[in-house]
Every structure is written in structure tokens, then in C-alpha cells.
Amino acid sequence: MKKFKRPKIVTLAVRLTITMVAVSVLPLALIALIILLGVRISEADRRSLELNNQLELYVAFAEQLIASDGDLQSASNILLSRPVGSGDGAIRVFGSAGQIFGANGSNSAFPSRAAASQFVTSIPTVFVAETRGRRYVAGQVRWQQKVVGVIEVSQSVEDEDRLLRVLIRFVFISIGLAFAAAFLGSSLVARWLARMIGQLRETAEQVADGDLTERALERGPSEIVQLARSINTMTDQLAERLSRIEQQSEAQRRFYRDVSHELRTPMMALGGYLENIEDAENADEQAQSIRAMQAEIARLARLADELLRNDAQPSLTLGPKQTLDLGAMIHELVQNLSGRAQRSGVELLAQVPPRPIVVEADRDRLKQALLNLFDNALRATPPGGQISMRVSLTADQVVIDVQDTGEGIPTALREAIWERGVRGAEGGSGLGLAIVRTILRAHGGEAMLIPSEQGAHIQLRLPIDG
Structure with a gap:
């Protein structure tokens, strides 16, 4: 062949x-x-x-x-x-x-x-x-x-x-010189143009391979400059579109993390109420825990509806605010989590002023923030440790200090713990503290990390009424 x-x-x-x-x-x-x-x-x-x-x-x-x-x-x-x-x-x-x-x-x-x-x-x-x-x-x-x-x-x-022979000789010499000059000049110009076109081709190949930082040099004849400018414009548009795709992908991943974390909090509360029912000695305590579970189930349904709703606004939104006693809510949470703390070998302490602490807040969101804070502390505190919550009042704020005796937050992470996706040594989704700060700021308050010699010390500040 x-x-x-x-x-x-x-x-x-x-x-x-x-x-x-x-x-x-x-x-x-x-x-x-x-x-x-x-x-x-x-x-x-x-x-x-x-x-x-x-x-x-x-x-x-x-x-x-x-x-x-x-x-x-x-x-x-x-x-x-x-x-x-x-x-x-x-x-x-x-x-x-x-x-x-x-x-x-x-x-x-x-x-x-x-x-x-x-x-x-x-x-x-x-x-x-x-x-x-x-x-x-x-x-x-x-x-x-x-x-x-x-x-x-x-x-x-x-x-x-x-005369004709002289002219013919002169013409041939002239054409020969012109050919040599034209060949030399044309070779230089052709190589120059070919080199610039080759550079544009290399740029296009690098962009096709995924290097969107590469840019074509805008120099040479106007047609070459326009071609280079078109390649650069195409690269910029491609980079912008890929950035949008990445942002959408990140938003999708963040959404799934949010769903996982948001739904885990009421599930944790329901688990605590079930444990309280098992430990309850009389029917009144069981009925109280069942009512609390029903409230948590309703809150779980509202959270699922909010998370799965197609809302174009990426920031957190609050539901209707209501007047509530923050001290009573904290006592309820401590009681709910006491069974889990005992099984983990962790002592749970709460110091709350005896008088009512009245605030205007979205009850579900505020409860979610406090549960996230307790959940982080329980996962970070080893058996035999202690978690304390101390509530104090200033002229216009209620201050909630939550401190544990765990390993604390590494120095490298202290500035980043409020960002989504940042995880500590104990693992987790990396959303707890980010959601806590977001909820507090939505209520006009603030969440901050207080330097501590042992464990982690988180302080929450929330405006109060009266």
C-alpha cells in the first residue's frame, strides 16, 4: 500500500x-x-x-x-x-x-x-x-x-x-537590485507580521487552555491591534462569565451548607426535648417537653420554607419581631440542653438576673443564634469541662457571655471565625459563628471574641427596651 x-x-x-x-x-x-x-x-x-x-x-x-x-x-x-x-x-x-x-x-x-x-x-x-x-x-x-x-x-x-543593450542591462540590474531590496524588506515585514500573529495565536491557545490572565499585546498595524483588542475583550468576558459561574457554584454550595446547619439546630433541640421526656418523672414535665417539641417542629417548618424559597436577596431576613423575655428563653435553652451536657460529661451553668429582660426580636432567629453558640461550646468542651453563660445589663444593652473550658480558638483563626466555611479543630460546617453574628447584627447588636486564657469566650450584645 x-x-x-x-x-x-x-x-x-x-x-x-x-x-x-x-x-x-x-x-x-x-x-x-x-x-x-x-x-x-x-x-x-x-x-x-x-x-x-x-x-x-x-x-x-x-x-x-x-x-x-x-x-x-x-x-x-x-x-x-x-x-x-x-x-x-x-x-x-x-x-x-x-x-x-x-x-x-x-x-x-x-x-x-x-x-x-x-x-x-x-x-x-x-x-x-x-x-x-x-x-x-x-x-x-x-x-x-x-x-x-x-x-x-x-x-x-x-x-x-x-543604446537598447545598455538600457536592457540597466533594467536587469535595476530589477535585480529591486528584487533583492524587495525580498529583504518583505522578509523583515513578513516575519514581523507573522511573529505578531503567532503571538496572538499563542495567547488564544493559552486562553483556550484556561489561563485567563494572559493578554495579547496591542501593538502593530491597526488591524493587528483591533484583533488583539478583540481577543482581550473576549478573554475579559470569558473571565467574567467564569467568575459568575464560580460565584453561582459557591452560592449553591453555601446554600446547601446553610440548609444543613439551619435544620440541624432545631433537630438538636428536638433531641434535647426527647431526652428530657425520657428523664421526666411526671406527666406535667413530659407535657411541657412535648409542647416545646411542637414549637420546635413549627419552627423547623418555617426554617425549611425560608431556606427553600427562591429569594433573590442573599442576606438574612428577619421575621416579625415580638416582645419576649430573654432570661426565660435562656433558662429554656439551658433546660433543653442539660440532658445532652450531662451525657457529654460537661457542666452547664447559667447566671441570669432575676428580673425580666425584655427585648424586641425575632424569637426563632434569636433562639437559633443562642443554640448555635451552645452547640459550638458543647462540641469544643471535653468531658469534665464546663460551659458558663452569664447575662448582665448595661444602660441600653443586654450582654451575654458564653465561655467554655475547651482548647480555645487558634490564633490563626481568631480573625476568620466569623466567616462562612471556617472550621475549628472540632470540625462542623463552619457556619455556626457566622450565622450568630449575622443574626445579632440584624437585631442591631454585635457578636465578638473576647481574649481568654482558657477556652473560648464569646460575647453577645443586644439592645433592650426599658
Whole structure:
């Protein structure tokens, strides 16, 4: 089987060079050819005009010489003694029938075609000849309306041929120099253009490979600059679209983390209530825990509805605010989590002022923030440790300090614990403290980390009424 041979690909630089050389040299060669033809025709016309003028003078002079007797043969010696223009000129005098009366200068043995056409009798073609490199003209000499002879004047065209040879040599040298200059200039320009196009191609390939930081150099001819600008614009638009896709992907991942974390908090509360029901000694305590579970189930339904709603607003939104006793809510949470704390071997303490602490808040969101805070503390505190919650009042704020005896928050993470996705050594989704701060700020409050020698110390501040 004959192996297929792939044809060689001619590079862009070679094609551009050939094209530019052809475009520049071919018109020059055509112009040179036109000039040569023009010079040749002009010289031929000049030479013919000069010979015709000389012929008219000789014919007129001959007719004057034979005006009395019509004897051209006798007058031929006088005619032949006159010079024939410049250069290698020659003259011959013929009778009317073709017989030669006399001649001077270089010539052939037979009359020329110009002379033969003037005889009164025809001359056989075999007796007609011309010397190569000469131009001939001939005219009739008349006496009393009769042709008595023919005068033939000729001149060498060697000067014309020499001039043409010089011009042709000059043209070939000029075309050769022009070709060399055009080839050199075209090669430089072609390589320059090919290099810029190659750079644009490399940029496009790098962008196609995923490097969206690469940009084409906007330099060179306007067309190359426009092409580079289009590539850069395309790259910017592609980077922007990929950034949007990444943002959407991150928003999707964040949404699933939020769903997981938001739903885990009420589930944790329900688990605590179930544990309290198991530990309850009378029906009243069980009924109280069941009512609390029903409230948590309702809150779980509201959270699921909020999380799964197609809301274009990415920030957290609060539900209707209501007046509530923050101290009672904290006691409820401590009671709910006491069973889990006992099974974990952790002591749970709460110091709450005896008087009501009235705040305007979204009950579910505020409870979610406190549960997240307790959940983080319980997961970070080892068995035998302690979690304390102390509530104090200022003129216009309630301050909640939650401190545990765990390993604490690493120094490298202290500035980043309020960001989504940041996880501590105990694991988790990395959303707890981020949601706590978001909820507190939505209520006009703040969550902050207090430096502590042991464990983690989180402080919450919330505006109060009255």
C-alpha cells in the first residue's frame, strides 16, 4: 500500500514574502519593459524621420542636377560625393529599371526592398537584399514627369542597438537590485507580521487552555491591534462569565451548607426535648417537653420554607419581631440542653438576673443564634469541662457571655471565625459563628471574641427596651 505523504505547509512568512515581492517587483518589470519598447519605437521613428529628410534632400538635389538633360547617371558622381547624415550612412543611385549607377558606404550587392518597390519594372525577390543592422529608404527621381532613377539612402542602426543593450542591462540590474531590496524588506515585514500573529495565536491557545490572565499585546498595524483588542475583550468576558459561574457554584454550595446547619439546630433541640421526656418523672414535665417539641417542629417548618424559597436577596431576613423575655428563653435553652451536657460529661451553668429582660426580636432567629453558640461550646468542651453563660445589663444593652473550658480558638483563626466555611479543630460546617453574628447584627447588636486564657469566650450584645 502506497504511503500517503503529507504535503509540506508553507509558512505564513514565506507566503507573505512571495506575495510582497511579486507585488513590488512585477509592476517594476512591466514598467521597465514598457520603457524599453517606448525607447525602441522612439529611436526607430527618429531614425526613419532623419533618413526620410535626407532622402528628400538627395532627390531634390538630383532633380536639379538633371533638370537640363535628364541624365541621372552623369549626375550620380556629384550625388555620391555628398555626406549622408551622421554615422555610417550610405547612398546608392539606380536607374529606373534597377541598374546601379553608383554607390558609396557599406551596402549589399543588391537593392533593398525599399529601392525595389520604386523601380518601374519589377525585380525578382532573389535579387533583393539588405544588410542586417541597417535601415533603408528610397525615392524616385523624375524628369519631365518620367521616372529616370531611384535613390536609396541607408544608415546603420548599431547606435540604437547599443543604446537598447545598455538600457536592457540597466533594467536587469535595476530589477535585480529591486528584487533583492524587495525580498529583504518583505522578509523583515513578513516575519514581523507573522511573529505578531503567532503571538496572538499563542495567547488564544493559552486562553483556550484556561489561563485567563494572559493578554495579547496591542501593538502593530491597526488591524493587528483591533484583533488583539478583540481577543482581550473576549478573554475579559470569558473571565467574567467564569467568575459568575464560580460565584453561582459557591452560592449553591453555601446554600446547601446553610440548609444543613439551619435544620440541624432545631433537630438538636428536638433531641434535647426527647431526652428530657425520657428523664421526666411526671406527666406535667413530659407535657411541657412535648409542647416545646411542637414549637420546635413549627419552627423547623418555617426554617425549611425560608431556606427553600427562591429569594433573590442573599442576606438574612428577619421575621416579625415580638416582645419576649430573654432570661426565660435562656433558662429554656439551658433546660433543653442539660440532658445532652450531662451525657457529654460537661457542666452547664447559667447566671441570669432575676428580673425580666425584655427585648424586641425575632424569637426563632434569636433562639437559633443562642443554640448555635451552645452547640459550638458543647462540641469544643471535653468531658469534665464546663460551659458558663452569664447575662448582665448595661444602660441600653443586654450582654451575654458564653465561655467554655475547651482548647480555645487558634490564633490563626481568631480573625476568620466569623466567616462562612471556617472550621475549628472540632470540625462542623463552619457556619455556626457566622450565622450568630449575622443574626445579632440584624437585631442591631454585635457578636465578638473576647481574649481568654482558657477556652473560648464569646460575647453577645443586644439592645433592650426599658
